[in-house]
Amino acid sequence: MPNIPGPGEAAPYYSLYIEKAGGEDVLATLEAQLDEMDAYCSTISEEGSLHRYAPGKWSIREVLNHINDTERAFVFRALWFARGFTDPLPGYDQDIAAAGAKADHISWAAQVAEWRVIRASTIALFRNLPAEAWSARGIASGVEFTVNALAFITAGHVTHHLQILRDRYR
Secondary structure, eight states: OOOOOTTTSSOOHHHHHHHHSSSOOOOHHHHHHHHHHHHTTTOOOTTGGOOOOOSSSHHHHHHHHHHHHHHHHHHHHHHHHHHOOOOOOOOOOOHHHHHOOGGGGGHHHHHHHHHEEEEEEEHHHHTTTOOOGOOEEEEEETTEEHHHHHHHHHHHHHHHHHHHIIIIOO
């Protein structure tokens, strides 16, 4: 079952996200974030979603696309390890993903709808994991992770970016 990840469940860098996951009940956090993100996104217009807080920074659309794509990557890793696959997974470069997505050409409404579907899928996967799967381990980007840590990282990543959106964009 999920619990706050300990040392050795992810590289030290990821403690940034683990600490922002909101406590011991990561499933409750993942569910609450669905409503929190929906509420935040509902305050942004199509035109407003193209806003950048500084030249060269991502637009709000690009930030949400990054959240969506990164959630997919973290959760795929969790699925891979939870199901017993042992092959290491490659790295994930957010800048390559962002450039390939062309998020500013996808409507804000479509991206928000995509967020909802991705998060619902994330919740379903983690809610239905067998107890022993939470401690499964694997390598991605040359780093060892537990499934447990990936759930917390997923939640903390959203908290991190929601704070950036609130502080720098709006």
